[in-house]
Amino acid sequence: MAKVLVLIGTKKGTFILESDAGRRSWSLRGPFCNTWPIQHVIGDPGTGNIYAAGGNAWFGPAVWKSTDLGETWTHSSAGLSYAEGETPIAAAWSLAQGTDALYAGVEPAGLFKSADGGETWSHVGGLRDHPSRPHWQPGGGGLILHVIVQHPKDERKLWVGISSAGVFHSADGGETWEPRNKGTRADYMPEDQRYPEYGQCVHSLALAPDGSDRLYQQNHCGMYRSDDGGKVWKSIEAGLPSTFGFPAAVHPRDPDTLFLLPLNGDVNGRYMPDARAAVWRTRDGGSSWTALRNGLPQQDAYFGVLRQALATDKLEPAGVYFGTGGGCLYASADEGESWACLAQHLPAISSVETLVVD
Numbered sequence: 001m002a003k004v005l006v007l008i009g010t011k012k013g014t015f016i017l018e019s020d021a022g023r024r025s026w027s028l029r030g031p032f033c034n035t036w037p038i039q040h041v042i043g044d045p046g047t048g049n050i051y052a053a054g055g056n057a058w059f060g061p062a063v064w065k066s067t068d069l070g071e072t073w074t075h076s077s078a079g080l081s082y083a084e085g086e087t088p089i090a091a092a093w094s095l096a097q098g099t100d101a102l103y104a105g106v107e108p109a110g111l112f113k114s115a116d117g118g119e120t121w122s123h124v125g126g127l128r129d130h131p132s133r134p135h136w137q138p139g140g141g142g143l144i145l146h147v148i149v150q151h152p153k154d155e156r157k158l159w160v161g162i163s164s165a166g167v168f169h170s171a172d173g174g175e176t177w178e179p180r181n182k183g184t185r186a187d188y189m190p191e192d193q194r195y196p197e198y199g200q201c202v203h204s205l206a207l208a209p210d211g212s213d214r215l216y217q218q219n220h221c222g223m224y225r226s227d228d229g230g231k232v233w234k235s236i237e238a239g240l241p242s243t244f245g246f247p248a249a250v251h252p253r254d255p256d257t258l259f260l261l262p263l264n265g266d267v268n269g270r271y272m273p274d275a276r277a278a279v280w281r282t283r284d285g286g287s288s289w290t291a292l293r294n295g296l297p298q299q300d301a302y303f304g305v306l307r308q309a310l311a312t313d314k315l316e317p318a319g320v321y322f323g324t325g326g327g328c329l330y331a332s333a334d335e336g337e338s339w340a341c342l343a344q345h346l347p348a349i350s351s352v353e354t355l356v357v358d
Contacts, residue, residue: 001020001021002020002021002315002356002357002358003018003019003020003021003356003357003358004018004019004020004021004023004313004315004319004354004355004356005017005018005043005050005069005070005354005355005356005357006018006026006311006321006329006331006342006352006353006354007041007042007043007050007052007351007352007353007354007355008030008041008323008329008343008346008349008351008352009038009039009040009041009052009053009054009308009349009350009351009352010031010038010327010346010347010348010349010350011037011038011347011348011350012031012035012037012347013030013031013032013033013034013035013036013038013347014030014031014032014033014038014041014052014064014070014073015028015029015030015031015032015343015346016028016029016030016032016050016069016070017029017329017342017343021315021356023315023319023331023333024333026331026342026343028342028343029070030070031347032052032064032066032070032073033052033054033064033073033075036054036055036056036059036062036064037054037055037056037059037091037350038052038053038054038064038350038351039053039054039091039092039093039094039308039350039351040052040053040092040093040094040095040308040350040351040353041053041095041351041353042095042096042097042353042355043097043353043354043355043357044097044102044355045355045356045357046097047067047117048067048069048355048357049065049066049067049117050065050066050069050070050355051063051064051065051095051097051102051118052064052065052073052095053091053092053093053094053095053104053105054091054092055077055090055091055092056090056091057090057091059091060077060088060089060090060091061077061080061089061090061091061092061106062075062076062077062080062092063075063076063077063080063092063095063102063104063114063118063121065117065118069357076118076119076120076121077121078119078120078121079112079114079120079121079122079123080092080104080106080112080121082110082123087108089106089107089108089110090106090107090108090142091106091107092104092105092106093105093106093107093144093145093146094145094146094147094148094308095148096148096149096150098113098150098155098158099150099152099155100115100155100173101113101114101115102114102117102118103124103148103150103158104121104148105144105145105146105147105148105160106144106145107142107143107144107145108142108143108144109127109128109136109143109144109145109162109165110123110124110127110128110145111123111124111127111145111148111160111174112124113174124174126170126174126175126176126177127160127168127170127174127177130168130177132165132179132197132198135198135199136162136164136165136198136199137164137165137199138163138164139163139164139201139220140163141163142163143162143163143164143165144162144163145160145161145162146161146162146163146202146203146204146307146308147159147160147161147202147204147205147307147308148160149205149206149207149215151207151213152207152211153211155173156170156171156172156173157169157170157171157229158170158173158174159180159205159207159215159229159230161202161203161204161205161217162202163201163202163203163220164186164199164200164201164202164220165198165199165200166179166180166181166184166198166199166200166201166202167179167180167181167184167200167202167205167217167230168180168198169229169230179197179198180226180229180230180231181196181197181198181199181200181230181233182195182231182232182233183195183224183226183232183233183234183235184200184217184219184221184222184224184233185200185219185221185222186199186200186201186221187220187221188201188220188221200219200220200221201219201220201221202217202219202220203217203218203219203220203245203246203247203307204216204217204218204246204247204248204307204308205217205248206248206249206250206258207250208250208255209250209251209252209253209254209255210255212227212255213226213227213228213229213230214226214227214255214285215229215230216236216248216250216258216286217230217233217248218245218246218247218248218260218307220244220266221243221244222235222237222243223235223236223237223240223243223245223248223260223262223286224236224237225285225286236282236285236286236287239288239289240260240262240280240289241262241264241273241274241280241291242262242263242264242265242273243262244262244263244264244265244266244270245260245261245262245263245305246261246263246304246305246306246307246309247260247261247305247306247307247308247309247310247322248260248310249310249311249312249320250312251312251318251335252312252313252314252318253314253318254283255285256282256283256284256285257281257282257283257335258281258282258285258286259279259280259281259310259312259320259336260279260280260281260282260289260310261278261279261280261305261310261322262280263304263305269302270304271301271302271303271304272301272302272303275299275300275301275302276293276297276298276299276301277293277296277297277298277301277303277330278291278292278293278296279291279292279296279310279320279322279332279336279339280292281335281336292332292336292337292339294337294338294339295330295332295338295339295340296330296339303324303325303326303328304324304325305322305323305324305325306325306349306350306351308350308351308352308353309322309323309324309349309350309351309352310322310352311352311353311354312354313354313356314354314356315356317333317334317335318335319331319332319333319335319354320332320335320336321342321352321354322352323346323349323351323352324349325348325349326348327343327344327345327346327347327348327349328341328343328344328346328349329341329342329343329344329346329349329352330342
């Protein structure tokens with residue numbers, strides 16, 4: 001029978017929630033990774049390996065690896081460095097298991113890849129060679145490459161999101177890159193510069209599961225969809241309680257279904273609107289939205305959810321999971337219709353991902 005793992009990155013290590021395919025009873029393991037600050041944990045469904053990106057200015061960057069579903073861990077930072085004289089890498093922040101390699105995004109913003117399962121890393125230098133690089137500005141958390149997306153049908157097609165540089169796309173495996181931000185706002189810029197070529201603050205990117213080039217983007221300044229790989233973005237924020245939020249998660253099979261966790265705004269506390277928790281779902285690609293609240297706290301919900309802390313699983317019906325800055329992990333086994341708290345009192349949760357294994 002299939003086993004479902006919820007992989008949780010926190011400020012004090014990695015935790016794993018585990019259940020069978022029924023998703024009715026869960027057990028918690030951890031903390032792992034020597035309680036390092038862990039920004040992102042992912043699983044490779046092909047091998048069952050689990051990877052955790054972490055570190056800080058004190059520890060330095062590293063990617064942890066488990067080949068036995070979290071029982072034991074090793075870590076490596078071999079090659080996770082820039083040339084001498086450049087600002088040192090403070091931490092690894094994002095991971096993506098591609099069809100050809102494992103990818104890592106770091107701070108200051110840059111992209112690395114590993115062809116040997118995270119043992120050694122090489123810099124994908126084409127991104128930082130882009131002419132816009134001297135003009136990239138840090139977001140509130142720093143100049144970080146937060147999200148990496150590779151197209152499942154073409155390993156040479158890559159997208160990354162950088163705060164606050166925007167979305168960049170490569171069609172040649174990372175050798176060359178172009179900004180793809182047309183139609184996304186930068187409200188913090190002067191009024192006549194609200195739609196720059198680059199300089200937007202990307203919070204999340206999600207690729208639709210149908211093999212097309214449809215992308216969804218939660219931005220600091222709005223919610224967007226692109227049907228052409230990011231060449232043009234259109235707003236799909238009508239009907240949402242806020243234009244501001246961090247994570248977005250696609251349904252594993254339906255390209256029109258997306259889950260969001262809007263917050264009340266960037267300067268209003270960054271918590272649940274009206275302090276009432278809800279996951280918002282669209283079934284029509286963002287044309288309309290429904291608030292899903294059953295089982296979630298409807299008063300005094302002053303928590304936030306970070307950009308990588310919302311995920312779905314591939315089961316039927318799809319499970320949906322999110323983690324809060326207060327250390328609670330909520331889950332739905334019915335695509336958001338009802339919710340339960342699976343864990344609480346964890347360290348602040350940075351990321352949530354899932355891995356289903358046989």
